[in-house]
Amino acid sequence: MSMLPPASLVVSLAIAPLTLGLLSQDGAGRLHELLTLCLAGMLILAQLLMLWGARALAKGLVSIVLFTLVLVLGSYVLPEYWVPMAIWDALSHGLAAGLSLEAWRPALLATLSLILIAVLIVTRSQPARGGPLLSIMVLCLLAMQQLLNYTNLETSLIRASAGTWTTLTIAVLLAGLGVSSVPSWHSRAVPLKRVLSPPLFLVVLTLLLWHHQKSITEQGLAHQTQAQAQQLGDRLTREIQDHLAAVERFASIWTLFDSPPTQEEWSRQAEPYHRDFRFLLNMAFVDPDSHITRVHPINEINRQALGARLFDAQPAGREAVSRALHEHRIGRTEVIMLLQGVPGIIHYLPITLEDERILGAVAMVISLPVLAERLFSEVDTQAIGLALSQGDRTLASQFPEISLGPWQHEILLDVAGTPLGLTVQPSHAQLIARLPRHPVVSLVTGLTLAYLLYLVLLGYTRLERRHRQVHAANTGLRREIRTRNQLQKEIEWLARHDELTKLPNRRLFMETLEANAEARPLSVMICDVDHFKRINDHQGHLIGDRYLKRLGNIGREVVEMHGGLFARYGGEEFVACLPRVDTAQAESIAETLRHRLQESGLSHHDGQRLTASFGVVTLQDGPLEIATVMQAADEALYRAKAAGRNQVRTAPTLSVIESP
Known part of the structure; x- marks a missing residue:
């Protein structure tokens, strides 16, 4: 109780920056700061209630704050394909009309700081529950916020650090928690130095990694939006260049005629070009005296230009018309006011006959408002702002009502030789939706792992000591x-198992046979080495053992390849259990084994190759009587020996076996 007055005093001091911070906010413009300060104020009240003994009421207040903060943290962590930004904004609209998530969401580092302080209050800052580490983690988060603010590393894309008054309020509140908690840390004789160093290193490493990932992801997103804007401009430039080439071919058509085209001929030839390139206001035929005599399409706005003499009606384009009609070269205007009353660019392509006479010129009229409309149709103008300009003069623009992001991408357009500027500015909501979440996930995961590491190290240290x-x-x-x-x-x-050959022995063979009692067909093979006694008598038991091992390896390779079991039955006898192997397959396996043994290079003392005899029996139907099956296989083996050895004999296929 002796520490209660100074602890209450220090916590109460946090009310001063909290009050000044609340008074300094300008309403909706700083709603996120206002909400952060309100949450900090609730934690101050909860800590005072905890110090005064009203723990139940304090924990209830902390629970409300934690719920709000976890919801805010979820908006930072959850990926776009789980919870789209549109849903968060829709939930915000439910709080207030026109309210967006970014308008009220507290800063990321401030959110994490308040969550850690809330946990500190609930756990009463006990060292066994991570009180020392939580306090240091909050200090590191506050230091990172100040670093971002003072070095101008903070980006407006994601709000990471809170304002000065919010940071000061959290710092004073943390100081009050430290005053009430530090004595208990020493009294419990917790080896803090030993257990704090690794988690603290992990916290610092996590913050640095988060900042690095945050910078990389934002730069990557900026480059992506820049590349997309460049692709949009390149696509439009290529389209204009393709049309200019097409109009040059269109102009060459009329060099085949000695007289100007009729309106019908002109419209018929110009219609496909106008249909493919919608940014054209019209395609006109200009006679040698610069009169517009033909135009397509015929509509109310283009009809006003018919009959006009360009030398008089459009002085700004006089040089371009003169180049086409007098110098027989392509003429281009700058951005001028067209006869139809809209800004645009005109290309004049001369129609020169074979005798060097000029029939006229083709006027390709590009309307910049229509070009801008064509450009704007390529993107979602509700999420991206676009502006078409020449120098400082804005020709056309369209910006959404929502707030735009911090990045403006300037793209240079070549509109048939005339340079224009295209400004692309994605909206803030679109950038937030596209921004990867893994930096924030790494930050939260790293802080969580540091806390768990502290608990593990503390528990391990105590357990080791006791x-x-x-x-x-x-x-x-x-x-x-x-x-x-x-x-x-x-x-x-x-x-x-047999110790010599490492093969299954008779017991395991019988167990395997019983385990496959229901398998049909079920084949059994008995193998006996021919004249094995001669080997032991003339070459010794060591050679005999080596021959048995070699036969065991060969048998295992051959039988296990067909899903069977090869075992040593006793002495020089070996057996094989072949589940779901019919008579023909079993006989083939025995023959393979016989040939492999004969070709293995093993021989008797007189040079005769080592051979073996085989007896095979197959149970096709009926219950399994092991004694009967083994007797049938043994009889087949006997017939193989009686027939001269080194051969395979098969017993008749068994169906229903009666017990002997």
């Missing part, structure tokens, strides 16, 4: 258990 001797005893006990388990496994393996 149970070091028990741990040594448990280590010895585990070592003995592992040794016994290993011995048990070896005993179990030896009980079912």
